[in-house]
Amino acid sequence: MKQNRDTLLAPYLALDLTNEKGLLCGKILCDLGAEVIKVERPGGDPSRAIGPYYKDMPHPEKSLFWFAFNAGKKSITLDIEKSDGKAIFLRLVKMADFIIESLPPGYMDQMGLGYSRIKEINGRVILTSISPFGQDGPYKSYKDCDLVIWALGGMLFLCGDAGRSPVRISFPQSYLHAGAAAAAATLVAHYQRIIVGQGQHVDVSTQQCVEWATAEIVQIWDMNKRKASRTGQFRLRPTTGAKLREIWPCKDGFICFRVMGGKAGAGFMNPLVEWMDKENMCTDYLRDRNWEDLDLGRVTQEEYDLAEEPIGQFFLTRTKAELYEEATKRRIQLFPVSTSEDVSCDPQLEARAFWIELEHEELGEKIKYPGPFAKFSKTDCGPKRRAPLIGEHNQEIYMKRLEIPEKELIVLKEAGII
Amino acid sequence: MGELVFEGLHVVEFAWLAAGPFMDSFLAHYGATVIKIESSKRTDTLRTTPPFQENKPGIDRSGWFAKYNQNRYGITLNIMHPKSRGIVEKLIQWGDIVTESFAPGIMEKAGWSYDEISKIKPDIIMISASSQGQTGPRSRMPSYGMHLTSLAGFVHLTNWPDCDPAMVYGAYTDFIAPYFGIAALLAAMDYRHRTGEGQYIDLSQYECALQFLAPVLLDYEINNRIQQRAGNTDPYAAPHGVFRCHGEDEWCAIAVFTDEQWKSFCEVLSRPELTEDPKFLNLMSRKENEDELDRLVEEWTRKLGSEEVMGRMQNAGVPAGVVRDNEGVFLDPQLNHRRHFHKVNHPEMGIHTVEALPFKLSDNPYQLKRSSPCLGQDNFHVYTEILGIPGEEFVQLSEEGVFD
Numbered sequence: 001m002k003q004n005r006d007t008l009l010a011p012y013l014a015l016d017l018t019n020e021k022g023l024l025c026g027k028i029l030c031d032l033g034a035e036v037i038k039v040e041r042p043g044g045d046p047s048r049a050i051g052p053y054y055k056d057m058p059h060p061e062k063s064l065f066w067f068a069f070n071a072g073k074k075s076i077t078l079d080i081e082k083s084d085g086k087a088i089f090l091r092l093v094k095m096a097d098f099i100i101e102s103l104p105p106g107y108m109d110q111m112g113l114g115y116s117r118i119k120e121i122n123g124r125v126i127l128t129s130i131s132p133f134g135q136d137g138p139y140k141s142y143k144d145c146d147l148v149i150w151a152l153g154g155m156l157f158l159c160g161d162a163g164r165s166p167v168r169i170s171f172p173q174s175y176l177h178a179g180a181a182a183a184a185a186t187l188v189a190h191y192q193r194i195i196v197g198q199g200q201h202v203d204v205s206t207q208q209c210v211e212w213a214t215a216e217i218v219q220i221w222d223m224n225k226r227k228a229s230r231t232g233q234f235r236l237r238p239t240t241g242a243k244l245r246e247i248w249p250c251k252d253g254f255i256c257f258r259v260m261g262g263k264a265g266a267g268f269m270n271p272l273v274e275w276m277d278k279e280n281m282c283t284d285y286l287r288d289r290n291w292e293d294l295d296l297g298r299v300t301q302e303e304y305d306l307a308e309e310p311i312g313q314f315f316l317t318r319t320k321a322e323l324y325e326e327a328t329k330r331r332i333q334l335f336p337v338s339t340s341e342d343v344s345c346d347p348q349l350e351a352r353a354f355w356i357e358l359e360h361e362e363l364g365e366k367i368k369y370p371g372p373f374a375k376f377s378k379t380d381c382g383p384k385r386r387a388p389l390i391g392e393h394n395q396e397i398y399m400k401r402l403e404i405p406e407k408e409l410i411v412l413k414e415a416g417i418i
Numbered sequence: 419m420g421e422l423v424f425e426g427l428h429v430v431e432f433a434w435l436a437a438g439p440f441m442d443s444f445l446a447h448y449g450a451t452v453i454k455i456e457s458s459k460r461t462d463t464l465r466t467t468p469p470f471q472e473n474k475p476g477i478d479r480s481g482w483f484a485k486y487n488q489n490r491y492g493i494t495l496n497i498m499h500p501k502s503r504g505i506v507e508k509l510i511q512w513g514d515i516v517t518e519s520f521a522p523g524i525m526e527k528a529g530w531s532y533d534e535i536s537k538i539k540p541d542i543i544m545i546s547a548s549s550q551g552q553t554g555p556r557s558r559m560p561s562y563g564m565h566l567t568s569l570a571g572f573v574h575l576t577n578w579p580d581c582d583p584a585m586v587y588g589a590y591t592d593f594i595a596p597y598f599g600i601a602a603l604l605a606a607m608d609y610r611h612r613t614g615e616g617q618y619i620d621l622s623q624y625e626c627a628l629q630f631l632a633p634v635l636l637d638y639e640i641n642n643r644i645q646q647r648a649g650n651t652d653p654y655a656a657p658h659g660v661f662r663c664h665g666e667d668e669w670c671a672i673a674v675f676t677d678e679q680w681k682s683f684c685e686v687l688s689r690p691e692l693t694e695d696p697k698f699l700n701l702m703s704r705k706e707n708e709d710e711l712d713r714l715v716e717e718w719t720r721k722l723g724s725e726e727v728m729g730r731m732q733n734a735g736v737p738a739g740v741v742r743d744n745e746g747v748f749l750d751p752q753l754n755h756r757r758h759f760h761k762v763n764h765p766e767m768g769i770h771t772v773e774a775l776p777f778k779l780s781d782n783p784y785q786l787k788r789s790s791p792c793l794g795q796d797n798f799h800v801y802t803e804i805l806g807i808p809g810e811e812f813v814q815l816s817e818e819g820v821f822d
Contacts (some may be wrong), residue, residue: 024629028598028601032601032602051653052633052641064633064640065633067636068633068636069632115780133756134752134778136755136756137752138755139752140752142737143736143738144737144739145652145658145673145675147737148671149739150671151660151741152740152750152752154744154746154747155587157742157746158587159576159584159586160584161581165650165659165660165662165669166660166741167584167650168576168650169575169586170649171630171631173630176630180594181597182777183597184597184600184601184604185775187601187605188423188444188600188779190608191423191604191607192423192782195423200780200781200782202778203777205758207753208758208776208777211753211758212593212773212776213588213590213593214588214744215482215592216467216468216481217588217744218748218771218773219482219484219770219772220481221744221747221748222771223469223470223472223473223770224468224469224470227744227745228744230584231585232577232582232584233582233583233584233585234585238468247582247583247584254574254583256565256567256568256585258564297468328555328559331559331560333561335565335566335568335569336568336569338569339571339645340634340637340638340644341638342571343569343570343571343635347554347555347556348555348557348624349554351553352551352553352554367639367640368639369632369639370625370628370629370631370632370635372625373621373629374602374620374621374625375622376602376606376617377532377619378609379609381602
């Protein structure tokens, strides 16, 4: 592919002290070309213990979670809680442009590595702190996990079937929102640094990030004093109480489709009706209905059901791939409820060369990874190598960059500092 | 202290719906001048999407639109009108950044592809935030967030193993892509600062969303495993779920990962004997008997309010959180302490609430200084003051329908 192109953030160095609550931030900076050094505690970062694993072999250097969110980074081991480790860390701080951490609020201060200390060493550095609830406030010391923040941020209540308990997305999402927001926030601070030459402290709240994913629910309460609810496969129209289906079963799974009116709706309802007609599965109602006049805010459940019933029957006769293929040709807004297998085989991603292969020489194979999140006309984006092994870059960073003599390095290793 | 990071930066926004304007809000809230271009024939769909202030529908009354369009100048322009060409040229000359989130092909059809735009201003940075990217067989397929949420694989992973997949509320992918988009834009701005060169960014919201499922995708590539819906369970914790509390649709999430948390948890329930019970002795046994354990937890939570459950668990160091509904989110003490919500005053809607950005910079606060624009509200100011079109010409062009 594109070789030897410029990378965007090539001049900058980031120290990544995060765990699973912030790994994505450094991954994004790394994809954008920054040099990102993951600082792991001796023995390896705790997030290496998150499965699943390569060929289901639990091992700190085979975690797929680790692979995914550390691809492209370098790794050094360093115990920053010990005074010798701290001293080495502060030497790295001098060279760094970004430091990212996701320790409990106040913990960096306790270690003597809070922003005030960091600033003394390097006034240009940007310290980005990712925490569950932010650095201040009544919940700042609350114990958290994905489910708890998803609950307090408002997303959990909104998903699942009516009448059953709220349910989360099975793959934890909260900290990914925070990690991605943190990368954006860090670069806002970076832009300011370009102008004034000073770094600052960026404080990202995971709960606030999750709240941003709840669409308009706060406005629904603020403006209409109405509770938003979870409605499973449906969308509820508050004006009529009608339940409009969004997830439909088909022959081999599910698809996503919404009956719509207006100009936009008619643009794909008419081709759907034509298609069903061609397959002899149309009804008089569907054929005679003027879709442009359909107002979903007013349509009754009874009338809506006249559309849903035959459309649902039609979808059941075809697979999601067949439906998606033909819908694309006819420009009908119908999309599959994809599994990871469907995503892996999606011709759209193939055509855009989305996937990339990274060499895992330690495993003797190349692995297919999700590729860049954006395509730039002049510069590269995306990971250039697999995630690092534990302390893989100790030599490079400690001996070449910091010029620590080999003898000293051995002592530090024996003392459990690196 | 206190100056706005992007003061003096000019953004030409052709973006609509949620993802594009959310991305641009990072620039707008930190002081960039953002001109939002709409057509009065085809307004931003969010303008006609509820909720409306006081439940009265109106083009300038949508809370959805307000949330994503603070700090903008709003103008109307018919970019298909032949005389709009010179005006878009002026906008581009004024701009540092152009953002758009139309279906691929629309900007080209209007004559405003990146190639055309960069002829007018070579160092411009332009970002197109589309559903599936500018290229490929499905690039021109229009879609909404709910479609991409299904396509990317989130819906398949939402619900209990014995249930059909459930929709993820809202337009989930619309709230993922903007973070990647703004990071991409800011990195491109750093690059321009160093090299003097602008560029074009093709952002696929689908490809951004897949970053949030990367380990699930690797699990398929490497282990051939198709991950399935798992409800609220977690392989490393039990109990781990939401439990019904006293009151209607009241729930509290509770998670116990470590032996220490398990001990504290049993103390909160006044059931210390559970720590000795072979069925619940360690994580493996608790996972094995998770259903029984969940019933036992719910027997206790049902008698208490969700706040009470959260408070008692948190006091004992056990992760727990009330499952907040939208009223609960609005009143949440932590979010309010963080000033997550702001009251803004709008000429048509009056005082209403919008969210602030989810982070703070120690030296440069953001500002909410202009409420969301009414349709075409800033036409006169933008066209005559900012772009310098003489008053007479402005009137003439208005009459010809260029500003429709």
